Amino acid sequence: MAAVSGLVSGLLKRRFHWTAPAALQVTVRDAINQGMDEELERDEKVFLLGEEVAQYDGAYKVSRGLWKKYGDKRIIDTPISEMGFAGIAVGAAMAGLRPICEFMTFNFSMQAIDQVINSAAKTYYMSGGLQPVPIVFRGPNGASAGVAAQHSQCFAAWYGHCPGLKVVSPWNSEDAKGLIKSAIRDNNPVVVLENELMYGVPFEFPPEAQSKDFLIPIGKAKIERQGTHITVVSHSRPVGHCLEAAAVLSKEGVECEVINMRTIRPMDMETIEASVMKTNHLVTVEGGWPQFGVGAEICARIMEGPAFNFLDAPAVRVTGADVPMPYAKILEDNSIPQVKDIIFAIKKTLNI
Amino acid sequence: MRKMLAAVSRVLSGASQKPASRVLVASRNFANDATFEIKKCDLHRLEEGPPVTTVLTREDGLKYYRMMQTVRRMELKADQLYKQKIIRGFCHLCDGQEACCVGLEAGINPTDHLITAYRAHGFTFTRGLSVREILAELTGRKGGCAKGKGGSMHMYAKNFYGGNGIVGAQVPLGAGIALACKYNGKDEVCLTLYGDGAANQGQIFEAYNMAALWKLPCIFICENNRYGMGTSVERAAASTDYYKRGDFIPGLRVDGMDILCVREATRFAAAYCRSGKGPILMELQTYRYHGHSMSDPGVSYRTREEIQEVRSKSDPIMLLKDRMVNSNLASVEELKVQSLVHGGLKEIDVEVRKEIEDAAQFATADPEPPLEELGYHIYSSDPPFEVRGANQWIKFKSVS
Numbered sequence: 001m002a003a004v005s006g007l008v009s010g011l012l013k014r015r016f017h018w019t020a021p022a023a024l025q026v027t028v029r030d031a032i033n034q035g036m037d038e039e040l041e042r043d044e045k046v047f048l049l050g051e052e053v054a055q056y057d058g059a060y061k062v063s064r065g066l067w068k069k070y071g072d073k074r075i076i077d078t079p080i081s082e083m084g085f086a087g088i089a090v091g092a093a094m095a096g097l098r099p100i101c102e103f104m105t106f107n108f109s110m111q112a113i114d115q116v117i118n119s120a121a122k123t124y125y126m127s128g129g130l131q132p133v134p135i136v137f138r139g140p141n142g143a144s145a146g147v148a149a150q151h152s153q154c155f156a157a158w159y160g161h162c163p164g165l166k167v168v169s170p171w172n173s174e175d176a177k178g179l180i181k182s183a184i185r186d187n188n189p190v191v192v193l194e195n196e197l198m199y200g201v202p203f204e205f206p207p208e209a210q211s212k213d214f215l216i217p218i219g220k221a222k223i224e225r226q227g228t229h230i231t232v233v234s235h236s237r238p239v240g241h242c243l244e245a246a247a248v249l250s251k252e253g254v255e256c257e258v259i260n261m262r263t264i265r266p267m268d269m270e271t272i273e274a275s276v277m278k279t280n281h282l283v284t285v286e287g288g289w290p291q292f293g294v295g296a297e298i299c300a301r302i303m304e305g306p307a308f309n310f311l312d313a314p315a316v317r318v319t320g321a322d323v324p325m326p327y328a329k330i331l332e333d334n335s336i337p338q339v340k341d342i343i344f345a346i347k348k349t350l351n352i
Numbered sequence: 353m354r355k356m357l358a359a360v361s362r363v364l365s366g367a368s369q370k371p372a373s374r375v376l377v378a379s380r381n382f383a384n385d386a387t388f389e390i391k392k393c394d395l396h397r398l399e400e401g402p403p404v405t406t407v408l409t410r411e412d413g414l415k416y417y418r419m420m421q422t423v424r425r426m427e428l429k430a431d432q433l434y435k436q437k438i439i440r441g442f443c444h445l446c447d448g449q450e451a452c453c454v455g456l457e458a459g460i461n462p463t464d465h466l467i468t469a470y471r472a473h474g475f476t477f478t479r480g481l482s483v484r485e486i487l488a489e490l491t492g493r494k495g496g497c498a499k500g501k502g503g504s505m506h507m508y509a510k511n512f513y514g515g516n517g518i519v520g521a522q523v524p525l526g527a528g529i530a531l532a533c534k535y536n537g538k539d540e541v542c543l544t545l546y547g548d549g550a551a552n553q554g555q556i557f558e559a560y561n562m563a564a565l566w567k568l569p570c571i572f573i574c575e576n577n578r579y580g581m582g583t584s585v586e587r588a589a590a591s592t593d594y595y596k597r598g599d600f601i602p603g604l605r606v607d608g609m610d611i612l613c614v615r616e617a618t619r620f621a622a623a624y625c626r627s628g629k630g631p632i633l634m635e636l637q638t639y640r641y642h643g644h645s646m647s648d649p650g651v652s653y654r655t656r657e658e659i660q661e662v663r664s665k666s667d668p669i670m671l672l673k674d675r676m677v678n679s680n681l682a683s684v685e686e687l688k689v690q691s692l693v694h695g696g697l698k699e700i701d702v703e704v705r706k707e708i709e710d711a712a713q714f715a716t717a718d719p720e721p722p723l724e725e726l727g728y729h730i731y732s733s734d735p736p737f738e739v740r741g742a743n744q745w746i747k748f749k750s751v752s
Contacts, residue, residue, distance in 0.1 A: 073535065084524045084558025091528020094513050095465065097535060118518050119525055125729045126506040128499035129752070131513070132732035163730055187733040266737065304744040
C-alpha cells in the first residue's frame with residue numbers, strides 16, 4: 001500500500017516538473033498575413049485590393065498565399081492607380097463591404113490622400129452619422145534602407161492630424177496581428193502604418209496571440225518595459241531601438257520605462273501621463289520629421305495636463321533629421337534616430 | 353366640350369366638394385397613355401441604342417411633372433433663402449437640369465445606387481428625401497437630413513451616396529459601389545455622375561480602366577451643362593465628345609432636356625450593365641439656368657440671350673407639359689388640377705408651391721443643432737469619448 005501511494009504521489013509530484021513548450025517565433029510579416037487570413041475567413045465581406053497583392057503574393061510578400069486560398073473575388077490585383085483604387089475601396093466600404101486597401105508604401109498614398117481624408121475620414125461626420133466607412137488602409141510607412149527621399153517619408157503625423165481617422169502603428173508581431181484584426185473589425189477608416197524593415201523580424205508570439213479572436217484595442221498603448229527614472233515613448237521600429245537603449249542604460253543604473261504607443265490616433269495620453277508622473281522625465285522617439293510630429297503633439301499635451309507639474313526637466317524629442325532622406329549609407333544612418341541618439345537624449349534629460 | 357368642362361371644374365374647385373364626381377369629370381376626357389418620338393442618341397462602340405419612341409402613361413407623366421416642378425421650385429426657394437442669407441456657404445442649383453435627375457430615377461429601381469457631385473439637391477429629392485429635410489440641411493438646422501453637419505454638398509439617403517465636394521472624387525467611389533453590387537451578386541447597378549468640368553480629372557480615367565477591366569456594373573454619366581464653373585467646354589477639353597471619352601467603354605449622347613429621352617437611355621444603359629457586359633457611359637446634354645453657384649451671376653461667361661433661348665425652347669418642364677397637353681394626357685388646367693394620387697382636385701403647381709413653402713417655413717424656424725452635438729459622429733459604433741474644442745478647457749462629448 002505504501003509503495004502504491006508512494007508511486008501515486010511520485011506521479012503527482014512529476015506533474016509539476018514539466019518543461020514549457022518551445023516559444024513560437026513569428027515574423028511581423030507572417031503575423032499580418034495570419035491576421036488578414038483569419039479575418040477573410042471570418043467575414044465574407046472582407047477583401048483585399050492593391051498592387052501585386054494577389055498573384056505576386058504581395059510586393060513584400062505580406063499577402064502570400066491569400067490569393068491561392070481566396071481567389072480573384074476576395075484578393076484583387078489593381079493597376080497602378082492609387083487615387084482610383086483607393087476611391088473604389090472607399091466606395092465599396094460605403095456600400096457595405098469591408099475592404100483592406102494596400103498601398104505599396106504610404107508614399108504612394110499621397111496620390112490618393114484626398115480619398116482617405118475627404119471621402120473616408122470625414123464622411124461619417126458630414127452625413128450626421130448616416131454613412132459609415134469601414135475601411136482599412138495598410139502598407140509600409142517611413143524609412144526603409146537605401147530607398148532615398150521619395151520612398152522614405154513617415155506619414156504618422158499627416159494621418160494622425162485628422163479627426164475621423166484611426167491610425168495605428170504596430171512594432172512587433174503581436175502588435176501587427178492584434179492591430180490589423182482590430183482595424184478590419186472596426187467600422188471606421190483605419191490607417192495601419194507598418195514598417196518594411198520589421199517585416200522579416202521574428203518575435204515570440206504569446207499563446208493568446210495565437211487565437212483567432214486575438215485583438216489589440218485601438219487607442220491603448222503598452223508599457224514594454226517598466227522603469228522609474230524616465231519615460232521613453234515611441235512607435236513602430238524605434239520602439240526596438242528604445243529597448244536597446246534601455247538595456248544599455250540599465251547597466252549604468254538608469255531604468256527607463258519604455259512605452260510602445262501602438263496607436264497614433266486616438267492617442268493614449270493617460271498611459272503616457274501616468275508614466276511621466278511616476279518618472280518625472282520624458283523623451284519621445286519617432287522616425288518622422290520633427291516639425292509638427294508625433295513627439296511635438298505629445299509634448300504639447302503633456303504641458304496641458306497633470307503631468308506637467310511632475311516634470312523635472314523639459315520634455316525632449318528624438319526624431320528623424322529634418323531633411324529629405326539621403327541615399328548614401330552614412331547619411332541615411334544619421335537621418336534616423338540611432339540607439340546612441342536616444343541614449344544621449346535620455347542622459348541629457350536626466351542631466352547625467 | 354372641353355372648355356365647358358374646364359369652366360365647370362373651375363367653378364367647382366371653389367366649392368372643394370364632391371371629389372368623386374370631379375375625378376370622373378377630369379379623367380373621362382383623357383388618354384391613358386401616348387406614344388412619343390424621342391431623339392436618337394449618338395452612339396460610341398454600340399451597334400444599337402435606346403428606342404426612338406416611348407410610351408408615356410398619364411400616371412407617369414403626372415408623376416414626372418410633379419417631381420420636376422418640385423425640384424424647380426425647391427431650387428428657386430433655395431435661391432431666395434440664400435439671398436436672404438438664411439442659407440450660407442456653397443449653394444449649387446440645378447434648375448434647368450430637372451430632366452436629368454427625374455429621368456435617371458425613372459430608368460432605375462430604388463434598389464439601384466446613385467452618386468453625384470455637389471449639384472445634388474435634385475438627386476437628393478429624387479432618391480427619396482423630402483424637400484423639408486433638404487431645405488433644413490441647407491439652412492443648417494437640426495431637422496436637416498445630415499442634422500446640419502453637412503450642408504448643401506453632403507446629403508445622403510438610402511442608396512444615395514451624396515453629395516460630394518471634391519470634383520471627380522465621386523467617380524472612383526461610384527465604381528467602388530458598383531464593385532460592391534457585383535460582389536453581392538444582386539443585379540444592382542450604380543449611376544456615377546460627374547460634370548463636363550470633372551470629365552477632365554485623371555481619377556475618372558483610372559475608374560474607367562478598372563470598371564472596364566473588372567466589368568463593374570457602373571453607368572458613368574457626364575452631366576454636360578456646357579460650363580465647368582466659368583469655363584466653357586471648348587476651353588477645357590481637347591475633345592468635347594464626352595460620351596466617347598471612355599474610349600473602350602461604349603457610350604451614348606442623350607438629350608438631357610427631354611425626360612423621356614433620359615428615361616429610355618437610362619433603361620437601356622441599366623439593362624446593358626445588368627447583363628454583365630461591364631460599364632457604359634452616358635452623356636446628358638443639359639443646361640443650368642443659374643450660375644455655377646450662388647456666388648456666380650452666371651452671365652460673365654455666357655450671354656443672357658443664350659440662357660433665354662434655352663428657357664424658351666428647351667425647358668424640360670415645358671417640354672413635358674406641352675407633350676402631355678398636346679396628346680391629351682392632361683390639360684393645362686388639369687396640370688393645375690390633380691386627381692389621381694390624392695383623389696381630390698388640387699392644382700399640382702399650387703400643391704408643389706405649398707409643399708415648398710411649408711418646407712421653407714420649417715427650414716427657417718427649426719433650431720440649429722445643439723452645441724453639445726458638435727463632437728458627435730466622429731466615429732461609428734464606438735463608445736463615447738472626449739473631443740477637444742478651441743482650447744484645452746473646452747471639451748465636447750463625441751457620441752457615435
